Amino acid sequence: xxxxxxxxxxxxxxxxxxxxxxxxxxxxxxxxxxxxxxxxxxxxxxxxxxxxxxxxxxxxxxxxxxxxxxxxxxxxxxxxxxxxxxxxxxxxxxxxxxxxxxxxxxx
Numbered sequence: 001x002x003x004x005x006x007x008x009x010x011x012x013x014x015x016x017x018x019x020x021x022x023x024x025x026x027x028x029x030x031x032x033x034x035x036x037x038x039x040x041x042x043x044x045x046x047x048x049x050x051x052x053x054x055x056x057x058x059x060x061x062x063x064x065x066x067x068x069x070x071x072x073x074x075x076x077x078x079x080x081x082x083x084x085x086x087x088x089x090x091x092x093x094x095x096x097x098x099x100x101x102x103x104x105x106x107x
Contacts, residue, residue, distance in 0.1 A: 020042040027044055029037045 023041045025041050026038045027041050029039060029044075031037055
């Protein structure tokens with residue numbers, strides 16, 4: 001599987017290199033005021049791709065980090081429950097928990 005991943009990235013790099021050599025043109029960009037910038041087309045496309053990709057990547061990494069924390073907390077809670085003595089019935093642990101939850105219709 002690793003070979004296919006490397007082959008895929010080599011193919012993408014080859015296609016990007018062919019695109020770069022075929023489109024090595026200067027593009028004029030009108031900036032604010034009277035400023036004009038001349039940029040290579042491949043560089044411009046790389047920058048616009050990064051502007052769209054980097055925030056998405058940061059969001060995805062943050063969500064993955066949060067989910068990993070939640071999973072670790074759930075695994076820790078499960079390990080604590082499994083480590084509880086076997087002889088204690090659940091009714092005793094439920095009796096020590098606060099029972100002040102009102103039914104949904106009562107307000």
